[in-house]
Amino acid sequence: MVTIYDIAAKAGVSAMTVSRVINNTGKISDKTRTKVRRVMDELGYVQNQMARSLVLQQSNLLFLLITDITNPFYTTLARGAEDAAKKHGYRLLFGNSDESLDKEKDYLDTILATRADGVLIAPTGDSSLPHLETLRKHDVPFVLLDREVPGMESDIVLGDSKEGARRLVEHLSSLGHKRIAMINGSRHVSSARMRLEGYREALKLNDLPYEDQYVLETAFEPRSDLSAIEHWLAEMNPAPTAIIAGNNVLAVEVIRTLTAQGKQVPDDMSLVCFDDLGPLSEINPFLTVIAQQAYQFGYLGMQMLVDRLKERGEPTVPWKKIVLPADMIVRRSAVACGCGLTDTCLGG
Template sequence: MVTIYDIAAKANVSAMTVSRVINNTGKISEKTRAKVRRVMEELNYVPNQTARSLVLQQTKLLFLLITDIMNPFYTTLARGAEDAAKKSGYRLLFGNSDESLEKEADYVTTILTARVDGVLVAPAGDPSLPHLESLRRHHVPFVLLDREVPGIECDIVLGDSKDGARRLVEYLIERGHRRIAMVNGSSSISSARLRLQGYQEGLKLNDLPCDERYVYETSFGPLKDLTEMEQWIERMDPLPTAIVAGNNVLAIEAMKLLRDRGIGVPDDMSIVCFDDLGPYSESEPFLTVAAQQAYQFGYMGMQMLIERIDERGAAAALPWKKIVLPADLIIRRSVKDLAQ
């Protein structure tokens, strides 16, 4: 194995100079730096990251913990986070909780064991509070994405869930719909609560009743069993003319159920949802959506995390930041115009 002493001997410099070049510390001329790096390349030297992290108290590793890697929103978010991390010289590890508190707890243990420098996390929900408190106790900086958790103050990047849901409802009403249902994520998730509020507000502002029978709560993640959602659809009498889905996964699941029952979209039932379908929306543009800025969620969240890491040890901590990104209403073919 090539050591810094081998490099020092061939470059005719001290081992301390080689160490400073590797760690980018100290005052060394560019000519000397270039010579040392040239020798490192010639000898195929690979720095010992474990030893380096002990010296610098940094691993240059960050962790992104999301709830559903299959959801195009999160895959696009992950790309933004990775781009921002790479730009600042960090490597990124990924974890997928599947909306499970148990899996999230396991990942938090992994994060603490791996000694990462910081975490970008979309929490499973309000019960994630002990996991976040554990990160804080161990002095691991973190930034929340998409979801707030009551009881914890931190940096966060959110979408305007309430406004986006209200705009979806208002668009349906403009197209003549009066019986509008909603299938949504768990009320233990802040974004689901806000989307429900936006749905209710859209109805109330247009003097339409909020019928509890027209609201169904489930998981935001992939559903293994659609029986309960199917029963909900069967119980609604009369059937709604439109459904607002709390995210893209729920919209797709609802469309499958409707299709199996011979209910066509949009001819027999209109559907709109939160979050776009990523590249699939470009090849087959169909769903009308409130599209969140997924890439910016990841990129901006990562920038905030790195800023928080860089300011550790400062005399005065930076104030917590909260960024709220608006959703864009993208109108496609999933809504039937009943106003005509």
């Protein structure tokens, strides 16, 4: 392994000069700095980041922990976070919890071991509280994304889930749908709770009944076994004419299940959801969605984290909360309900 002493010997300077060039400290002439960096490149020097972070008490590393990288919402969010981190001179490490508390805990250990300066995190749910408390205990600043955790005050970037659900119900109601079902994430996840609350309130505002049978509480992550969705669709009586999916992953799974049953969206069932499908929607603009500002979630969240790092050691600064509005994009997956003449209609 090449050391600063090897570089110093070849460049004809002191080890202290090499250290100052590497850490960009002290007064070094441009000529000397250029010569040292040329030797570093020739010898293939790789800086020991861990040693540097121990000396400076700063790693220049930030960590992004999300729940599902296969979801285009989080993919775009990660792009925004990386762009903001790079703008401020930070490198970004990444983890994917798959909605698993155990994986989240493993990544928490990695965050502490790498001495990351701060964390941008979409928690798995309410049960993430002890993990966040550990970060705070070790004085690691963090910003929450997309989900609140009861009992933990922090900087946070949220979408308006309640309003989004209300707009989806109103859209379906305007098309004549009266039996509107919802497949949603766990109520132990704040965004799912708010979407369910918005759904229930919108039904009431539109003089539509709420029935427990029309709500399936599941998880936001993708799965290979669709039996729970199959059972839910089969058991609802009378069948709904439209379904709201709590995110795009669930919407795709509803489509897969209906297709396996020989049914189609929107001919046999209207379907709308939260979050767009990224580039797929450009190729095949089909799903009507509440499109959240995924890139801004990551970019603004990272900006908040960097701001919090800059404020370290200063008098306590109030926690910041950003709620990003979403756009409803109307496409072809929901059509006017044609079931007005019969209660046995199976779709839109």
